[in-house]
Amino acid sequence: MSRSGPVGTAAEAAKLHGMPKEAQPRECSIADTLDLVGERWSLLVIRELSHGVRRFDGIVLNTGASRDILTARLRKLEAAGIVRRERYSDHPVRFEYHLTPAGVELCDVLITLMRWGDRHLHPDDPPVRWQHSCGEPLDAMVICRHCGGEARVGAHSPTGRGVKSGNTTHTATAQ
Amino acid sequence: MSRSGPVGTAAEAAKLHGMPKEAQPRECSIADTLDLVGERWSLLVIRELSHGVRRFDGIVLNTGASRDILTARLRKLEAAGIVRRERYSDHPVRFEYHLTPAGVELCDVLITLMRWGDRHLHPDDPPVRWQHSCGEPLDAMVICRHCGGEARVGAHSPTGRGVKSGNTTHTATAQ
DNA sequence: ACCAGAGAGTTGTGTTTTCAAACTAACTGC
DNA sequence: GCAGTTAGTTTGAAAACACAACTCTCTGGT
Numbered sequence: 229m230s231r232s233g234p235v236g237t238a239a240e241a242a243k244l245h246g247m248p249k250e251a252q253p254r255e256c257s258i259a260d261t262l263d264l265v266g267e268r269w270s271l272l273v274i275r276e277l278s279h280g281v282r283r284f285d286g287i288v289l290n291t292g293a294s295r296d297i298l299t300a301r302l303r304k305l306e307a308a309g310i311v312r313r314e315r316y317s318d319h320p321v322r323f324e325y326h327l328t329p330a331g332v333e334l335c336d337v338l339i340t341l342m343r344w345g346d347r348h349l350h351p352d353d354p355p356v357r358w359q360h361s362c363g364e365p366l367d368a369m370v371i372c373r374h375c376g377g378e379a380r381v382g383a384h385s386p387t388g389r390g391v392k393s394g395n396t397t398h399t400a401t402a403q
Numbered sequence: 404m405s406r407s408g409p410v411g412t413a414a415e416a417a418k419l420h421g422m423p424k425e426a427q428p429r430e431c432s433i434a435d436t437l438d439l440v441g442e443r444w445s446l447l448v449i450r451e452l453s454h455g456v457r458r459f460d461g462i463v464l465n466t467g468a469s470r471d472i473l474t475a476r477l478r479k480l481e482a483a484g485i486v487r488r489e490r491y492s493d494h495p496v497r498f499e500y501h502l503t504p505a506g507v508e509l510c511d512v513l514i515t516l517m518r519w520g521d522r523h524l525h526p527d528d529p530p531v532r533w534q535h536s537c538g539e540p541l542d543a544m545v546i547c548r549h550c551g552g553e554a555r556v557g558a559h560s561p562t563g564r565g566v567k568s569g570n571t572t573h574t575a576t577a578q
Numbered sequence: 579a580c581c582a583g584a585g586a587g588t589t590g591t592g593t594t595t596t597c598a599a600a601c602t603a604a605c606t607g608c
Numbered sequence: 609g610c611a612g613t614t615a616g617t618t619t620g621a622a623a624a625c626a627c628a629a630c631t632c633t634c635t636g637g638t
Contacts, residue, residue, distance in 0.1 A: 252464060252465075252467075253465060253466055253467035254465050254466075254530075254531070255530035255531070256447075256450070256517075256520075256530055256531055257516070257517045257518075257519075257520025257521045257524060257525055257529060257530060257531065258446065258447065258450055258513055258516045258517045258520060259447055259466075260520045260524045260525070261516045261517070261519050261520035261524065262443070262446060262447070262516065266441070266443060266446070267443070267624090268437075268441065268442075268624090268625085271433065271437060271441065272428075272431075272433065272434060272437070275431070275433055275434075278559070279561060283585075283586085284585070284586050284587070285584080285585065285586075285587095289427060290427075290428060290429050290567070291428055291429075291434075292427075292428035293626095294625070294626050294627065294628095295586085295587070295588085295627090296587085296588075296589085296625085296626085296627090297624085297625060297626080298587095299586085299587065299588080300624095309523075317585090317634085319633075319634060319635090320584090320585070320586085320632085320633045320634040320635085321586085321633080321634095322584095322585060322586065322633095322634090323585095323586075323587095330519075330523050332555065333519055333522070333523070333555070334519055335555045336515040336518070336519070336545045336554070336555055337512060337515045337516055337519065338433055339515075339545055339554050339555065340511040340512045340514075340515050340545065341432070341433045341436045341437065341512055342431075342432045342433045342436070343432075343511070344432075344436050344505075344508055344509055344511070344512065345431075345432025345433060345435045345436035346432045347508070348484075348505050348508070349432060349435045349436065350432055350435070354432060354563060355429075355430035355431055355432060355563055355564055355565035356429070356430070356431055356432065356561045356562070356563040356564075356565040356566055357561065357562050357563045358559040358560070358561050359559060359560045359561075359562065360547040360549065360550065360552070360554065360556075360559065361552070361556050361559075362547060362549055362550035362552060364547065364549040364550065366547055366554055366559065367547065367548040367549065368545050368546070368547065368548070368554045369545070369546055369547075369548050370511045370514055370515065370543050370544070370545050370546075371543070371544055371545075371546055372535040372537060372539065372541055372542065372543065372544075373542040373543070373544050374535065374537055374539040374542065375535065375537035375539065377535070377536070377537060379511070379514050379535065379541055379543045380507065380508070380510045380511055380514065381535075381536050384453070384510075384533040384534060384535065384536075384541065385533070385534045386454060386531045386532065386533050386534075387531070387532050387534065388529060388530055388531040388532045389530055389531075390530035390531040391531055392465070442595095443596085458614075458615085459614070459615050459616070460613080460614065460615075468597095469596075469597055469598060469599090470598095470599095470615080470616065470617085471596085471597085471598095471616085471617070471618085472595085472596065472597075473616090474615085474616060474617085475595095492605090492614090494604080494605060494606090495603090495604045495605035495606080495613085495614070495615090496604080496605090496614095496615085497604095497605090497613095497614060497615070498614095498615075
């Protein structure tokens with residue numbers, strides 16, 4: 229496998245003997261986003277908020293999450309600036325939850341997850357349809373802003389500091 | 404999650420007295436897709452495969468997943484038809500992993516996750532850029548196939564059997 | 579005044595998953 | 609015949625999760 233030259237010593241040490249501990253995960257926005265939102269329930273919470281369900285018990289009911297976990301997730305999403313917690317009553321102190329603009333942007337992830345599930349898990353009876361503002365049921369597509377073409381075509385070639393050189397291990401071409 | 408089962412009166416019973424146990428999660432392609440792919444590491448495995456890393460140790464190295472978990476994830480993704488396991492050597496039996504077409508379609512999810520992370524977590528230095536086939540660095544957008552407009556605009560209104568009626572609890576309007 | 583119930587959690591107690599590192603097994607190349 | 613590669617298992621310990629029950633503060637009915 230590719231003598232990748234003078235890399236950082238972590239990877240070297242790692243491959244010296246059986247890779248005991250030193251994995252060197254990529255720097256990557258996907259991983260970083262998943263750290264915030266990749267746990268069980270988090271994205272379903274965002275789904276509920278985007279559907280207009282704003283109260284604790286409503287979210288419990290519609291997702292199936294247990295209440296303690298839901299508390300933890302809401303706190304984490306709030307800390308990440310994805311959710312805003314707002315008091316709607318003072319006498320019994322009560323809160324409801326809203327998506328922040330950053331949270332609303334996460335709906336793109338929900339949309340692509342839903343499209344995949346509709347196509348591959350429910351090919352002829354999507355359980356939910358989202359109506360787009362144009363009036364039609366939403367059928368989503370991810371495109372490149374520059375050329376307008378479908379984003380996922382052929383092999384993409386990643387570049388940047390999160391890309392290591394010698395790890396593709398002689399299997400170069402696309403799928 | 405997503406206990407579909409014989410629905411009917413569960414929600415009714417649930418909201419009648421204090422909702423002791425009976426949550427009734429929505430039928431939903433988002434939840435169903437997350438059941439397959441929503442665990443930690445699963446999407447990072449798909450990221451690696453989409454980058455052309457096909458071997459067990461390469462995936463361990465680049466994701467940081469522990470080996471036993473990776474084994475479990477790969478088996479699950481294979482069972483779901485997202486990943487194909489292919490023998491590339493017989494004498495020491497060795498395998499490598501590929502994305503199936505269904506797996507390739509999941510790259511849309513990765514792309515939207517990456518875009519969110521780039522915008523909100525690394526506003527001025529994305530760790531990785533994906534080059535689109537048009538030559539430009541990919542800047543993705545989710546659109547509606549019908550009208551070509553951005554998918555996530557204003558409030559969407561979900562319809563279908565996965566939508567329950569009385570759960571929005573008097574908070575009606577959009578975000 | 580009294581009780582039921584909503585709402586938003588917290589607490590306590592088990593059950594599962596995950597983790598990290600070590601170990602196995604079957605080879606290759608020198 | 610030994611170092612090294614590859615693809616996993618195994619093994620305890622740690623973290624996450626599930627579930628029911630409980631709290632605390634009101635509101636609304638009788």
